[in-house]
Amino acid sequence: MGGMDTVGTFADALEGQSTVHVTTASAFPDALESAIDPPAVGTPLPYEGVSLADAGVETDFDLAALDAARTGVTPAGLGIAEYGTVTLVSNEAGTELASLYVNRHVAVVAASDLAPDMPAAYDRIDEGVAAGDGTQILATGPSATADMGELIRGVHGPHETHVVVVEDR
Amino acid sequence: MTSRQDRAADLGRLMDAEGPAVRERTEAINELSSLAQRSFADFADLRSTAREIKEHSIENLPTLIDRVEEAVAANGGQVHLARSAADANRVIEGVMERHDAETLVKSKSMTTEEVGVNEHLTDAGYEVVETDLGEYVIQVADESPSHLIAPALHKSVEDIAELFNDVFEPEEPLPADSEALTAFARERVGQAVREADVGMTGANFVAAESGSILLVTNEGNARKSAVTPPVHVAVAGVEKLIPSVRDLQPFTELIARSGTGQPITSYVSLLTPPVDTPIPDFEAGELRDADEREFHLVLVDNGRMAMREDEELRETLYCIRCGACSNTCANFQAVGGHGFGGETYTGGIGTGWEAGVTGLEGAADMNDLCTGCSRCVPKCPVEIDIPWINTVVRDRLNRSGEPDEFEFLVDGLVPDEEPAGIDRQKRFFGNVETLARLGSRVPRLANAVAGTRLADRVLERVAGVDPRRDLPTLATETLREWYADRGPRVDAPDRDVVLYPDLYTNYFDPDRGKAAVETLEALGVRVHVPPVPESGRAPLSQGMIETARSTAETVHGRLVGHLDQGRDVVVIEPSDLAMFRSEYARLLPEASAERLRANSYDVLEYVAALLEDGASAEALSGPTGDPAVAYHSHCQQRTLGLEAPTVSVLEDAGYDVETSDVECCGMAGSFGYKTEYYEVSMDVGEQVRADLGDLAGVPVLASGTSCQEQLGTLYDRDVPHPIELLSPR
Numbered sequence: 092m093g094g095m096d097t098v099g100t101f102a103d104a105l106e107g108q109s110t111v112h113v114t115t116a117s118a119f120p121d122a123l124e125s126a127i128d129p130p131a132v133g134t135p136l137p138y139e140g141v142s143l144a145d146a147g148v149e150t151d152f153d154l155a156a157l158d159a160a161r162t163g164v165t166p167a168g169l170g171i172a173e174y175g176t177v178t179l180v181s182n183e184a185g186t187e188l189a190s191l192y193v194n195r196h197v198a199v200v201a202a203s204d205l206a207p208d209m210p211a212a213y214d215r216i217d218e219g220v221a222a223g224d225g226t227q228i229l230a231t232g233p234s235a236t237a238d239m240g241e242l243i244r245g246v247h248g249p250h251e252t253h254v255v256v257v258e259d260r
Numbered sequence: 261m262t263s264r265q266d267r268a269a270d271l272g273r274l275m276d277a278e279g280p281a282v283r284e285r286t287e288a289i290n291e292l293s294s295l296a297q298r299s300f301a302d303f304a305d306l307r308s309t310a311r312e313i314k315e316h317s318i319e320n321l322p323t324l325i326d327r328v329e330e331a332v333a334a335n336g337g338q339v340h341l342a343r344s345a346a347d348a349n350r351v352i353e354g355v356m357e358r359h360d361a362e363t364l365v366k367s368k369s370m371t372t373e374e375v376g377v378n379e380h381l382t383d384a385g386y387e388v389v390e391t392d393l394g395e396y397v398i399q400v401a402d403e404s405p406s407h408l409i410a411p412a413l414h415k416s417v418e419d420i421a422e423l424f425n426d427v428f429e430p431e432e433p434l435p436a437d438s439e440a441l442t443a444f445a446r447e448r449v450g451q452a453v454r455e456a457d458v459g460m461t462g463a464n465f466v467a468a469e470s471g472s473i474l475l476v477t478n479e480g481n482a483r484k485s486a487v488t489p490p491v492h493v494a495v496a497g498v499e500k501l502i503p504s505v506r507d508l509q510p511f512t513e514l515i516a517r518s519g520t521g522q523p524i525t526s527y528v529s530l531l532t533p534p535v536d537t538p539i540p541d542f543e544a545g546e547l548r549d550a551d552e553r554e555f556h557l558v559l560v561d562n563g564r565m566a567m568r569e570d571e572e573l574r575e576t577l578y579c580i581r582c583g584a585c586s587n588t589c590a591n592f593q594a595v596g597g598h599g600f601g602g603e604t605y606t607g608g609i610g611t612g613w614e615a616g617v618t619g620l621e622g623a624a625d626m627n628d629l630c631t632g633c634s635r636c637v638p639k640c641p642v643e644i645d646i647p648w649i650n651t652v653v654r655d656r657l658n659r660s661g662e663p664d665e666f667e668f669l670v671d672g673l674v675p676d677e678e679p680a681g682i683d684r685q686k687r688f689f690g691n692v693e694t695l696a697r698l699g700s701r702v703p704r705l706a707n708a709v710a711g712t713r714l715a716d717r718v719l720e721r722v723a724g725v726d727p728r729r730d731l732p733t734l735a736t737e738t739l740r741e742w743y744a745d746r747g748p749r750v751d752a753p754d755r756d757v758v759l760y761p762d763l764y765t766n767y768f769d770p771d772r773g774k775a776a777v778e779t780l781e782a783l784g785v786r787v788h789v790p791p792v793p794e795s796g797r798a799p800l801s802q803g804m805i806e807t808a809r810s811t812a813e814t815v816h817g818r819l820v821g822h823l824d825q826g827r828d829v830v831v832i833e834p835s836d837l838a839m840f841r842s843e844y845a846r847l848l849p850e851a852s853a854e855r856l857r858a859n860s861y862d863v864l865e866y867v868a869a870l871l872e873d874g875a876s877a878e879a880l881s882g883p884t885g886d887p888a889v890a891y892h893s894h895c896q897q898r899t900l901g902l903e904a905p906t907v908s909v910l911e912d913a914g915y916d917v918e919t920s921d922v923e924c925c926g927m928a929g930s931f932g933y934k935t936e937y938y939e940v941s942m943d944v945g946e947q948v949r950a951d952l953g954d955l956a957g958v959p960v961l962a963s964g965t966s967c968q969e970q971l972g973t974l975y976d977r978d979v980p981h982p983i984e985l986l987s988p989r
Contacts, residue, residue, distance in 0.1 A: 104523075153546065153547060154540055154541070154542070154545055154546050154547050155545065157540065157547075158542075173523075174523055174524045176524060176528075181535050181536050181537050182536050182537075183536050183537075183538065183550060185537060185538050185547070186537075187483070187487055187535070187537040188487070188537060188538065188540055188547075191480060191483050191484060191487070192484075192540070209509055209512060209513050210509055213505070213506060213508070213509040213512075216505065216530065217504075217505050217506045220470050220472065220505050220530075220532065225335070225470055225471075225472055225530075225531075225532025226472075226529075226530065226531050226532050226533075226535045226536065226537075227530045228483065228527055228528070228529045228530070229512070229524070229527070229528035229529070229530070230526065230527055231524050231525070231526055231527075232526055233526065234478065234479050234480035234526050234527070235478045235479070235526050236393050236394075236442060236478060236479045237410075237478075237520075238392070238393040238394035238397065238410065238412055238442075238479075239393060239397075239417060239420060239438040239441040239442045239445070240416070240417035240420070240438035240441075241417075241438035241439075243438055243439055243442045246393065246442065246446055246478075246479040246480055246481070247391065247446065247449070247450065247453075247479050247480035247481040247483070247484050248479070248480025248483065248484075248526065248527065249480075
């Protein structure tokens with residue numbers, strides 16, 4: 092999956108909703124730094140040579156750290172290019188909490204995990220469910236509401252969202 | 261006052277209090293969702309797939325229920341089957357009791373509204389807080405939702421500020437500002453979530469195989485309600501079951517486009533509870549082990565298994581509650597869900613839900629607000645024939661009525677197939693052809709009598725006809741009489757057609773029939789105008805299905821010989837063409853309906869095809885001066901996709917056409933004539949004028965009889981059918 096076009100489609104879909112950083116494994120620390128508004132908590136990234144260590148992100152966080160955090164950094168299982176969606180797989184490390192109870196969520200996704208469209212994404216989601224990842228949030232942009240009249244970004248979930256796409260992973 | 265006048269007064273008050281907010285927001289969402297559906301290339305394919313999945317799931321519901329019970333149990337949760345609302349409440353209260361819980365936070369769920377969870381738990385001493393901000397507003401205001409997905413749609417930002425200031429008396433009064441109000445509500449709701457003992461969600465879908473639920477939200481409140489408290493209770497109607505996660509794909513792509521006009525909502529949460537996420541215990545200040553989580557799935561029947569056995573209501577169970585049918589509905593845009601709604605459910609599809617879960621009477625008032633205009637049909641992401649559900653409910657209501665004192669007045673007069681006890685107003689409008697036929701024997705006398713104040717009063721008293729409406733005037737010579745005198749005029753025709761002499765054209769406005777005959781002849785077509793009765797539209801619109809069926813059989817019988825000779829059927833009145841193309845499939849044997857469907861055409865669709873085949877537009881009349889015209893397409897004609905050919909023929913003839921975007925003119929057959937709906941009808945009609953402007957000196961055209969009447973009233977001028985402008989002079 093995921094050539095340059097897919098990355099472009101993904102970034103276009105999030106235009107005006109989220110900040111998308113396209114980077115490489117070696118340039119990841121810089122991209123991450125620009126995406127984070129400290130203090131930050133996060134959950135470990137599964138990509139080789141890409142880590143949250145040394146970035147000031149607490150990956151073994153307690154409730155106090157979560158409560159104090161302005162940013163949460165988590166891996167995304169998938170990106171769905173057509174929609175600018177990332178999937179957040181719930182786990183014991185607390186990906187759901189780090190992506191929900193923060194002002195800013197930063198999702199990190201490997202370019203090779205970008206699915207072009209929803210049918211392709213569901214093939215992967217379905218495989219994940221069968222393999223035990225039964226809880227996955229398809230998240231697209233910040234939380235929002237129009238219940239109080241105008242469209243307001245930032246309600247119960249993050250007010251801002253960033254996605255870091257790692258091209259060579 | 262009569263009950264018709266009470267109803268009119270109620271609707272009038274609603275239009276004043278809630279109409280402006282409802283209109284502004286439904287129109288905006290309708291426009292966004294129409295655009296989202298149109299610009300999505302896979303829309304048609306995915307709706308068929310979604311429809312098939314729903315049909316299959318309802319068909320196999322007992323199996324899916326067994327499967328989900330096993331899957332949820334294997335995951336470590338529990339499924340509860342609740343036969344009734346009381347059962348569901350008992351289960352939920354039991355969970356609260358067992359956990360010694362005091363507070364429960366909820367994300368938005370219509371099924372919990374239906375069941376009355378909030379009231380039940382509050383009465384039992386528990387604290388319940390809605391976390392969706394729209395639901396929260398409704399809870400604070402102690403009102404009921406006015407829309408399936410936007411419960412506080414009827415409240416303006418000013419209304420909400422006033423409500424919060426009254427109820428919470430903040431030190432600094434809140435301004436009427438969305439940002440400030442959102443922040444205020446978020447704070448209060450957020451605190452409730454952190455303190456709650458139990459979290460309740462609905463479920464947009466339940467995947468049986470893995471015991472997963474899907475929640476479609478924007479605010480993030482459902483995520484928090486599901487994951488923050490240690491106990492998660494999901495409440496869903498049994499109809500939400502589908503086989504597996506893979507089946508969620510089409511719905512994921514369709515639901516937001518249809519509901520809000522977004523490609524996808526901020527969060528589409530696939531949860532397979534109990535989830536692995538540590539429990540954030542804000543009171544203890546620690547993250548607790550996820551093993552302590554508990555999950556209950558309450559599957560609610562409450563009439564649904566009976567709906568499943570009901571051939572006509574079953575389709576309601578396919579509904580994914582996106583609210584598209586409400587947003588596109590001209591009457592809903594005017595009165596909102598507090599007018600077009602029952603105990604729980606709102607809008608066109610709400611009739612099916614209320615009839616199924618509350619009972620027929622619960623659907624009675626709202627049912628009348630569906631005029632059958634059909635604008636919701638192409639918008640429904642699961643292809644539900646919502647007008648038909650409303651027609652069926654109306655028919656059943658007709659059959660459940662008691663005969664009254666005026667029965668004898670219409671009983672002997674009308675030849676319908678309906679039982680005694682049907683509402684006189686419905687019977688009057690359903691049998692309008694009989695009245696027209698009798699009147700046309702002595703048209704001048706009938707018109708003179710109908711025009712008197714005494715007639716106004718009798719019609720109002722007996723049939724609920726609003727005296728502010730003028731009844732159409734009978735022509736002194738019917739179209740068929742005119743045609744019989746002159747005969748066919750084309751000797752060596754390229755084509756032979758039947759021009760269907762619809763009720764209105766034949767008895768009231770033969771001019772548009774003459775224009776159609778002369779235009780077709782000028783394009784080399786030989787025209788026949790045989791005696792064919794009213795299509796059945798009039799009785800069908802009043803819920804008189806058996807009368808409509810019997811009429812449809814006669815119409816088919818009169819036309820079939822012409823079809824055998826290879827003649828096409830050309831129709832002027834769009835509501836009758838819609839009968840031939842759509843509803844006849846419900847009324848006639850399949851082969852008969854199909855034959856008529858395939859060979860019937862809108863008159864301008866037919867002219868457009870002739871021009872395409874090489875006929876010359878020179879034969880048509882073009883503009884003599886200013887080429888500008890304004891055209892309002894009929895609602896059912898729009899649904900059939902037939903606005904475009906009318907516009908293209910007008911343009912071929914040299915006109916400059918401005919079209920209206922308003923879904924329906926508001927007259928909708930008999931609807932606008934009825935005392936209780938006159939003002940709703942005029943409110944809807946005003947939208948056409950708001951859209952098209954004053955149009956000084958510009959001809960206003962409309963294809964539908966009732967549109968011509970309505971726009972004629974609004975613009976105070978004669979509004980012809982486009983064919984009258986185009987016919988050779």
